Amino acid sequence: MTDRNSLSRYKKDDNGVLWIWNYVANARLKAGYKIKTLLHYEQSPFQEISIVDTKGFGKMLILDGTPQISTNEGFIYNEMISHIPIVTHPDPKKVAMIGGGDCGPAREAMKYAGIEQIDVVEIDQRVTEVCRMWLTPSSYYENDQRFHMIHRDGLDWIQENKGSYDVLIIDRPDPAGPGAKLFKPDFYQYVYDCLTNDGVVAFQSGSPYYNISTLKNTVKNLRDLFPIVRPYLVSIPIFPCGIWSFTIASKKWDPLQADLNKLQHKDTQYIDPEIFLASFVLPKYVKNIVDEGTP
Amino acid sequence: MTDRNSLSRYKKDDNGVLWIWNYVANARLKAGYKIKTLLHYEQSPFQEISIVDTKGFGKMLILDGTPQISTNEGFIYNEMISHIPIVTHPDPKKVAMIGGGDCGPAREAMKYAGIEQIDVVEIDQRVTEVCRMWLTPSSYYENDQRFHMIHRDGLDWIQENKGSYDVLIIDRPDPAGPGAKLFKPDFYQYVYDCLTNDGVVAFQSGSPYYNISTLKNTVKNLRDLFPIVRPYLVSIPIFPCGIWSFTIASKKWDPLQADLNKLQHKDTQYIDPEIFLASFVLPKYVKNIVDEGTP
Structure with missing residues (x-):
């Protein structure tokens, strides 16, 4: 289910705005979060770790493309x-x-x-x-x-x-x-x-x-x-x-x-x-x- | 906020699968629902009305691109x-x-x-x-x-x-x-x-x-x-x-x-x-x- 170890979940739209995509329910549902800034990205020995700053949720921790927690909620x-x-x-x-x-x-x-x-x-x-x-x-x-x-x-x-x-x-x-x-x-x-x-x-x-x-x-x-x-x-x-x-x-x-x-x-x-x-x-x-x- | 009177919310992905897209929170968040079949589409005097069959939610009523209700939930x-x-x-x-x-x-x-x-x-x-x-x-x-x-x-x-x-x-x-x-x-x-x-x-x-x-x-x-x-x-x-x-x-x-x-x-x-x-x-x-x- 998880499209791991890749940047494929980050995509720019036609206006050049970056989005992070979360695929859920066996990819029947996709949720995209508009990114203001990609603050951090790395591949650890265990997973892909990133921190993005978003308009809707504040700063967000993302592991292997799945949002985990945000500063706003x-x-x-x-x-x-x-x-x-x-x-x-x-x-x-x-x-x-x-x-x-x-x-x-x-x-x-x-x-x-x-x-x-x-x-x-x-x-x-x-x-x-x-x-x-x-x-x-x-x-x-x-x-x-x-x-x-x-x-x-x-x-x-x-x-x-x-x-x-x-x-x-x-x-x-x-x-x-x-x-x-x-x-x-x-x-x-x-x-x-x-x-x-x-x-x-x-x-x-x-x-x-x-x-x-x-x-x-x-x-x-x-x-x-x-x-x-x-x-x-x-x-x-x-x-x-x-x-x-x-x-x-x-x-x-x-x-x-x-x-x-x-x-x-x-x-x-x-x-x-x-x-x-x-x-x-x-x-x-x-x-x-x-x-x-x-x- | 609503991209009305258009088919722009329906998009095929690279595999030819149709998705319906819902833009929320001033377009800070997008939600896509995988469509099995687009059952009905029309423009009424008031709004765009469609019925889609989805994998995650069953049949879904969509007005002006916004999911309203589904048979599953x-x-x-x-x-x-x-x-x-x-x-x-x-x-x-x-x-x-x-x-x-x-x-x-x-x-x-x-x-x-x-x-x-x-x-x-x-x-x-x-x-x-x-x-x-x-x-x-x-x-x-x-x-x-x-x-x-x-x-x-x-x-x-x-x-x-x-x-x-x-x-x-x-x-x-x-x-x-x-x-x-x-x-x-x-x-x-x-x-x-x-x-x-x-x-x-x-x-x-x-x-x-x-x-x-x-x-x-x-x-x-x-x-x-x-x-x-x-x-x-x-x-x-x-x-x-x-x-x-x-x-x-x-x-x-x-x-x-x-x-x-x-x-x-x-x-x-x-x-x-x-x-x-x-x-x-x-x-x-x-x-x-x-x-x-x-x-």
Whole structure:
């Protein structure tokens, strides 16, 4: 699906304006974003990394031609993948993110004073360095002594850290490219084993409109392991079709029973206690995808 | 913004495959939909009307190059613009839709046995005829004696029907093309006057991400007239950015106090009582758009 390792997704139109093209849903849908400036382009050992400045979304990180996050609406993804699992656990001390080298979810985790350790496991050091250069000032998070950047393959790292973490955030990319192994059934067992006895994890689990099998398989694999599995939804403008899912899996704590007084939402732009709960209410067509027993 | 009255939005790619292109957010974003077959194309007195069969969305109605509704996900728009105002009113007898010549919201209204009259006011008779030919079998709704199709300009019609309707559904298109007059301040007064003393109305009010002024102005104009004004949100995959708003305005009845036992959701695909309420929970960045006093 991904047209990797090439500049073919960048095209000038008849007026000489540069566009970046995202092909989704088995190339049934193309989304083009008008570029003001191509700020950065490189081929890392793992993927094509670029930073573009756009009119509609601000600065945007693009990996292998797929927009990942933007300065104008990145708060939606970053807040919703991080605050919900953190607040679901009553007293998290150790938190780790797999993926998310832009460190957006890590910055949200830093808002919780009780957290003692925040580890970000990102396979591609260049993603971190490029994001640090173009998207966020390093001082914003690097002065936080709880923060540790680990440049390792998440699949290797997680197998070496059993029973260690109260909260995991699986900020995996599409099931194409270097993130594909983070969608395999074995991976869910490693995640389970990496958590403490009352650990909580949140997964990026695809669009319920055009990645139906990603959401369905994520929920199914997690239900085989965890007593509490709850998908939740968010609208992310940078992603074509907008609607997107995350899935919480938990050994003991139910997000719907979480103490929402703990939610650190003073300077958030998306989440507050009401949205925390409303995001778990699924439209009927999404319930049909995740309900057990449906084909 | 709209490149009207032309075939310029249809383009073949290098492989000879036809695409339809939607330009949004002042042409900062383009969305292309892969077409299997161009089923219908005409220029009506009001606009360019086409029906395409796509791989990602099924059959799609396109007006002046802008996708309006599709067979695969049209249930989202149709259910959410109609059930919410209808259920907000405790006993609606007369309901009218302005716009929506595809009759999708009218079909949802027919699920309510208490409704005695359903009038659809659509300026462009050809939209109705084309949708009847390609999208929905006519028998599905034309045998319902409560249903009346009125081919008039909604702005003229509404000024002639004061104090008449319990529920209005303003299924207006973008504020470009023939629907522009349905966004002018005077129109909101006509809507108020057309409602009974305890009437309820729902408006299509744009994307809170890239039509911020549409949502903001709709809410502001309605708050000058109605005691109860509540925007609500939905994710519509056919619309780029996905997130979309409707706004309820009501003279007496609060949707958050509605009797949800009345909701006819046995054969819906999106709405149920939980989603009815959750759709009124706004992310903080949307609250900032609609809160009074913000610039």
